[in-house]
Amino acid sequence: MLFFLKKLVPLPLGSGILLYLLLFSTSLFSQNSPPVYAKVLCVNSPEGCECKFPEKEHGIRVFHGEAVILEDPFSKSETSKIRRSKESCHYPRINLKPLGYQHAFRPMQTSLDHSPKPLERFLFQEDLERLSEFQPTSxxxxxxxxYHLALEEAFPGTEVPAYSPSGKEIGRASATFLEQVRWEGSGIAKDGKKYHFAGEGKYELYDLEWGWGAGYNYQVFPYRTLAVSFKDLCEKIGSRIxxxxxxxVIGTLAFISKIKEKKIKMQNGxxxxxxxxxxxxxxxxxxxxDRVDMFVGVHGGGSPYQPQELSRNLFLDAGINPLYPSDWKxxxxEKERFxxxxxxxxxxxxxxxxxxxxLDYHAQAPEKGMEMKIFFRKDGSLVRCRT
Structure with missing residues (x-):
């Protein structure tokens, strides 16, 4: 609304016509502008926080981390009208965190090949031939x-320098993009440079098809790479290794039957x-x-804080729903969960x-769990993917 106030030029007409033009412009902006998403803030409250219905004494409970749409993003009142699914209610504006996104960006519209690499790329021929004979362990x-590669085109903004661990400037990119690289691990800038987060606010440039994995020369590949806690994996199978x-254990071959049973058609058909x-x-x-992060290339990461079209990936389209922040109660x-x-x-x-x-996802979202199996050869050795 302030945008229109600044651009409005007083006309030598009656104030009624001027008011009509102002209201018409504001209404037009509201109708055509993309929805404004916000994150609900409600800490130290496992029972949630009240969101009141207008002119009623009762309301509904909303939980920390829930994604809602602001229906009055330009209002300056103490409460904001928010929409969650089909319900609308009023919630303290101070406890809502609006989150921006690039509304014209479409992550699925990319020329990059996201077909899963064939198993021949990862397994020795002998392992490939005997895969059905290996002993699966649940x-x-x-x-x-x-998780995915961050793209600067999806996170534009003020350019800032990016520094290597030695302190050398290795490029310039938007601050919001570099923040996403810190979160996702790697990303591609508008000038084509590929950045990998090196810790403590520093970055490294790399020249790989997608990016590095967790070390030992492993690379990540879309719809093949999973990120897990190796420490916790060792706790599960340490008696055998x-x-x-x-x-x-890095590179362990894993199988998720739910993915196969879904018959998810990939880019290669x-x-x-x-x-x-x-x-x-x-x-x-x-x-x-028991948390796992699935790498999906530059496809959407399933964020609930933006329109569905911006969050899509092939697994999500097939009904493999991820955990959301609100699955912890x-x-x-803001970020410290129980x-x-x-x-x-x-x-x-x-x-x-x-x-x-x-209070966490085990009881709140049990349907999102997927059984994972790994394999041991007859001699007791672990079947692992090659680098």
């Missing part, structure tokens, strides 16, 4: 999120076979225990008992 259910550590390589990892604050700060202790996790997450923890 790791239990894993709960997915998606002497002195288990990342170097001994073939159905996904359900096989993946565990060759990447993520922040231990988020990728831990207790936060002590994880249920392992000894309190529900044995049956679809029907937890009173004494079991219900």
């Amino acid at each position: 790791l239990g259910s894993y709960y997915p999120t998606y 002497s002195s288990c550590n990342k170097s001994k 073939k159905y996904h076979d359900g096989y993946f390589c565990l060759n990447d990892t993520g922040s231990p604050l988020y990728i831990r225990d 207790l936060y002590s700060s 994880w249920c202790p392992k000894e309190k996790l529900p044995r049956n997450p679809f029907s937890p008992s009173e004494s079991e923890c219900k």
Whole structure:
């Protein structure tokens, strides 16, 4: 609305006509502008926070991290009208965090080939031929999120210098893009440079098809690479691997039957076979225990804070829904979430008992879990993907 006030030129007409023009411009802007998404802030409240219905004493409960649409983004009142699904209510404006996005960006409209690399690329011929003979070992259910390469065209803004670990300026890119590189791990700038986050606000340039994995010369590939906690993986299978550590399990071949059963048609026209390589990892604050991050190239990462078209990827289109921040019901700060202790996790997450923890995704989104299996050869060695 302020935009129109600044651009409005007083006309030698009656004030009624001027007011009509102003209201018409504001209405036109509201109708044509993309929706404004916001993140609900509601910390230290596992029961959620009240969002009131207008002219009624009661309301609904909203939870920290939920994605809502601001129906009055230009209002200056203390409360804002928000929409969640088909319900609208009023919530304190101070407890809403609007989040921007590039509304014209379409991640699925890319010339990059996102077809899964054939298994021949990752397995030795002998392993490939005997794959059906290997002993599968279930790791239990894993709960997915998606990650991708950040693209500067989706995160434009003020250009700032990017520095290498030695302090040398290696390029310039938008600050919002570099922030996404820190979050996603890697990204491609508008000038074609590929940045990899090197820690402590520094970056490295690389020249690979997609990007580096978690070390040992492993690369990431869309719809084949999974990021897991290798420490927690070792806790699950350490009894079968002497002195288990990342170097001994990175690249583990994994199979998710739900992916195969969904018959997800990939870019090359073939159905996904359900096989993946565990060759990447993520922040231990988020990728831990039974959490898995699925690499989807430059396709959408499933964010709930933008229109669906901007978040799409082939797995999400097929109904493989990721965890959302609101699948954790207790936060002590905006990003600090509560994880249920392992000894309190529900044995049956679809029907937890009173004494079991219900505050995280295990009980809140049990349907998102997918059983993951890995393989051992007859001699007891772990089947792993090649670099």
